[in-house]
Each structure stands twice: as structure tokens, then as C-alpha cells.
Amino acid sequence: MSEWNSMNREIKKNQLRRQIVPTSVDKDESSEEIIKKARDKVRKKRLRIFLVLFIVFAAGGIGAFQYFRLYHYTRYGVVWAKQMNEGSYEGYMDFGSNVLKYSKDGASYVDSQGKEVWIQSYEMKSPKAYVSGDYAAIVDQQGNSIYIFDKAGKTGVATTVLPIVKATVSSYGVVAAILEDSTSNYIYFFNQDGSVLDVKIKALLGGDSGYPVDISLSPDGTQLMGAYAYLKNGTLNGRVAFHNFSEIGKSIPDRLVGGFDQPYDGALVAQVRFLDDTYSCAFADNSVSFYSTKNALSPELLKQIPVQEEIKSVFYSPKYVGLILDNPKGENPYRMEVYKANGDHVFSTGFQYQYTSADIDGDHVFLYNGDSCRVYSMSGRLKFSGTFDFPVSKIRNGRLPNTLIVMGPQNMKEIRLQIGGQYQ
Known part of the structure; x- marks a missing residue:
């Protein structure tokens, strides 16, 4: 009996051991599960950290964007200043990321730190x-050199x-120029080395084509847009015409691929401009028109916007077109309208500022006079207004989002906009 009890106790002990201590297979499975759970925990922790950092950086980026876009600055600090050789100063032109300064006795290419490259x-x-x-091309108006x-x-x-x-230049160096004699006008073309190209357009005020008032070459140099004045029933009217000088235009008489008379019946077109290789615009005395040459052999009038008020200024960039109009019915004497290159409206705002010049650089509109300026964002908000202690001839964006390059006949400065106002 005692032996039986002893065996029974051993059996119970073994059963208890099996319940408490897992087999080697159970040990392996438990270890794998523990490792898997640990890895999942680490992944979830890393994901939470990543999401938190993403939210923090996104919020910071949005905050910085809103800060630069919405804040109205009224003060500035000077980053650097350079004395410029005034000479017989005439003006500045944007030239890539730098500027071209020109006068009656010479020109210089000035970089974004005020250094003369050549x-x-x-x-x-x-x-x-x-x-x-x-x-770039510099011409002697009423003279004979380019x-x-x-x-x-x-x-x-x-x-x-x-x-x-007048003249125009393409981004490949081809130049077109309007030349005049006593009876007619001619449009001649020149290579980047100054040699004459075997292309010429003759125009007469009383002829079929009309008298060229303004011209613009597309950046690639294959298209010419012209503003013409012509007589119809004794009345002077405007016309916009497109010429194509690529291979596909060879078979077309005078390479004339499009002409638009009806939109300018009783009106004159003063200025035309290719914004890029597809979009262009024409400024008449009572409208602004937006064209597309996506189909090179069939230019299209995308949109014509009537203007009842007097047009005081026009300005443009590859992406935008701006107008400043008299605003006789509003509390502000002037109104600014800005459009995209395809004619879509961007913003409208009234103002009282007595400007003398207007420009677009990037996503900013600059209004300025001899000693002050205003800067607007493309939401129509006033970003900066301030005065300067030297004459101002041109303003453009600086190297950072809150910096500007301010140019005068004798000075060039980069300024950093500083907090001094409130949200508008």
C-alpha cells in the first residue's frame, strides 16, 4: 500500500510539474511571442514619435508660412549696402536672379550682393x-545700335x-527691332552676335498689316506677337497678330498664323507681351486680353477683360499680369487688379499710395516711388510699407523670404523686414 501511495504521489508531482513548467516547445513559442510583442511595442512607439514630430514640423511650417504671408512689416534692417557708380543712370532691369544696370555710357551686370559681374x-x-x-538687349531709341x-x-x-x-529679345539671344523710315516701318531680326537674319516684315499704316506699335518675341524665339494700328473707314483701330518663324510656319504667307481685329474695334493696342512660350497678353486702351499659342498655327484668345476706368499702369512676370486703374467711385483713388497668365483673376485691392512704378517678382507685387515702397502678397495683403533714406529706382525679392533688394542710382541695399506692425 505504501508503495502504491508513493507511486501515486510521484504521478501527482509529475502532473503538477507539467502544469507549472512548460515543455521546451512551449518555451520556444512563448519566447517568440514575447519578442514579437516587444518589437510591435517598439514600432508603435516609433510611429507615435514620428507622428508627433511630423505634427510639430507641419505646424511650424504652416505657422512660418502664415507668418511670412500675413504679417505686415513696417520696419527693416540693412543686411548689406553698396555704393554704385551712377554715371548717366537710366534704369535697372531684372536679369535672371540678378539685375542689369544701364545708362547712356554703359551697362553692368550686378549680382544679388551688389557685386558687378561685368x-x-x-x-x-x-x-x-x-x-x-x-x-538682354540695350537699344539706342531713334539711334542705330543694339x-x-x-x-x-x-x-x-x-x-x-x-x-x-522698339525692340524685343528672346531667351536665346534673337532680337527683333522695329525700324522706321518716312513712308513705312520694318521689323528686322538679328542673331545674338549682331548679324542680320534673313527675315523681314514690312508694314504700312494704310496697308493690310497695319503699322507696328509694339512687338514681343516668345522666349524660344520662334513666335512674334505684334500690336498694330490700321485705318478702317477713316478710323484708327487696333490689331494683334502672331507670326511663326519655326519650320511649321514656312509655308504660310508672311508667316502670319493669327490676326485679331474684332476685339479691338474702335480701340488701340499699346503693348503686347509674351509671358512664356504659350501665354501672352495685349494691353488696349479699354481692355486686357490673354492669348494662348499652345496650337502654334492657331493662336487662341482665351479671355478679354473690359476696362472702363483709365489704365494708369501695366506690369507683368512670367506668371502674372497686373493693372492699376483709376478708381473714381471708391474711397481709394487707385485699384490694383492681378491675373494669372491664362487670365484667371488673382486679387483686387484699392489703395491711396502715390506710386511711380509697379513690378512683380515671384509672388510679390511692388509699388514704389522715389523714397518709399509697398509690397503685396498674391493674396492681396499688404506685407510691407516703409520709407528709405536714399532715392529708390527698383525693388525686387532678396535671397530670403523676408528680405528685399532696394536699388537706387547710387546705392544698392539688401534689407531684412522686421516686426513692427499687426496682422492685416
């Missing part, structure tokens, strides 16, 4: 500069027999 001397009575992409530049310096000089009225 200087070119010449003599002109009435210089006028034109820029597109990597090329200086052509890229970012490295002069690439050529064109000399004409007839006086130059």
Missing part, C-alpha cells in the same frame, strides 16, 4: 533695355541704317 561701355542718347531669360548680352557679357552688336523705334 561692365560694358558704349555711348547712346536714349538707351532702352529688354530682357528675356539669359539674354548691344546684345548674356550673363557672361557682350555677345554682339547690331548696327542699323534706319532709326530704331
Whole structure:
């Protein structure tokens, strides 16, 4: 009996051991599960940390964007200042990320820190500069010379027999110029080295084409947009025409691929401009029109916006077009309208500021006069207003979102906008 009890106790002990201590297989399975749970826990922890950091950075980015977009600055600090050789100063033109400074006796290419990259001397009575992409042309209006530049310096000089009225340049250095004589006008074309291209357009006020008032080359140089004046029943009317100088335009008479008369019946077109290789605009005395040459052989009038008020100024960039109008019925004497290159409306705002010049650089509109400026964002908000202690000729964006380059005949400064106002 005692043996039986002893065996019974051993059996019960073994059963108890099996319940308390797992087998080797159970041990392995338990260890794998523990490791898996630990890894899942680490992954979840890392995911939570990532989400928290993402939210923090996103909130910071949105906050910074709203800060730069909405805040109204009224003070500034000077980052750097350079004395400029004034000479017989005429003006500045945006030239890539830098500027072209030109005068009656020469031109210089100035970088974003006020350093002169190159200087070119010449003599002109009435210089006028034109820029597109990597090329610039300076012409002597009513004179006979055209200086052509890229970012490295002069690439050529064109000399004409007839006086130059206006010109335009492509981003590849091709120049088109309106030349006039006593009975007709001509549009001549020149290579970047100044040599004459075998292309010419003759225009008469009383002829079929009309008299060229303004011209603009597309950036790639294959299309020419012209504003013409022509007589119809004894009345002067406006016309917009497109010429194509690529291979596909060879078979078309005078390479004329599109003409628009009806939109300008009884009106004159004063200025035309290719904004990029597809979109262009025309400014008449009672409207602004937006065109597309996506189909190179069939230009399209996308939108014509009537303007009842007097147009005081027009300005543009590759992305935007701006108008400043008289605003006789509002509390502000002026109204600014800004559109995208395809004619879509961006914003409208009234103002009382007595400006003399208007520009667009990036997503900012600049209004300025001899000693002060205003900067607007593309939401129509006033970002900065301030005065300066030196004459102002041009303003553009600086190297950082809250900096500006302010240029005058004798000075160039980069300024950093500082807090001094409230949200508008």
C-alpha cells in the first residue's frame, strides 16, 4: 500500500510539474511571442514619435508660412549696402536672379550682393533695355545700335541704317527691332552676335498689316506677337497678330498664323507681351486680353477683360499680369487688379499710395516711388510699407523670404523686414 501511495504521489508531482513548467516547445513559442510583442511595442512607439514630430514640423511650417504671408512689416534692417557708380543712370532691369544696370555710357551686370559681374561701355542718347531669360538687349531709341548680352557679357552688336523705334529679345539671344523710315516701318531680326537674319516684315499704316506699335518675341524665339494700328473707314483701330518663324510656319504667307481685329474695334493696342512660350497678353486702351499659342498655327484668345476706368499702369512676370486703374467711385483713388497668365483673376485691392512704378517678382507685387515702397502678397495683403533714406529706382525679392533688394542710382541695399506692425 505504501508503495502504491508513493507511486501515486510521484504521478501527482509529475502532473503538477507539467502544469507549472512548460515543455521546451512551449518555451520556444512563448519566447517568440514575447519578442514579437516587444518589437510591435517598439514600432508603435516609433510611429507615435514620428507622428508627433511630423505634427510639430507641419505646424511650424504652416505657422512660418502664415507668418511670412500675413504679417505686415513696417520696419527693416540693412543686411548689406553698396555704393554704385551712377554715371548717366537710366534704369535697372531684372536679369535672371540678378539685375542689369544701364545708362547712356554703359551697362553692368550686378549680382544679388551688389557685386558687378561685368561692365560694358558704349555711348547712346536714349538707351532702352529688354530682357528675356539669359539674354538682354540695350537699344539706342531713334539711334542705330543694339548691344546684345548674356550673363557672361557682350555677345554682339547690331548696327542699323534706319532709326530704331522698339525692340524685343528672346531667351536665346534673337532680337527683333522695329525700324522706321518716312513712308513705312520694318521689323528686322538679328542673331545674338549682331548679324542680320534673313527675315523681314514690312508694314504700312494704310496697308493690310497695319503699322507696328509694339512687338514681343516668345522666349524660344520662334513666335512674334505684334500690336498694330490700321485705318478702317477713316478710323484708327487696333490689331494683334502672331507670326511663326519655326519650320511649321514656312509655308504660310508672311508667316502670319493669327490676326485679331474684332476685339479691338474702335480701340488701340499699346503693348503686347509674351509671358512664356504659350501665354501672352495685349494691353488696349479699354481692355486686357490673354492669348494662348499652345496650337502654334492657331493662336487662341482665351479671355478679354473690359476696362472702363483709365489704365494708369501695366506690369507683368512670367506668371502674372497686373493693372492699376483709376478708381473714381471708391474711397481709394487707385485699384490694383492681378491675373494669372491664362487670365484667371488673382486679387483686387484699392489703395491711396502715390506710386511711380509697379513690378512683380515671384509672388510679390511692388509699388514704389522715389523714397518709399509697398509690397503685396498674391493674396492681396499688404506685407510691407516703409520709407528709405536714399532715392529708390527698383525693388525686387532678396535671397530670403523676408528680405528685399532696394536699388537706387547710387546705392544698392539688401534689407531684412522686421516686426513692427499687426496682422492685416
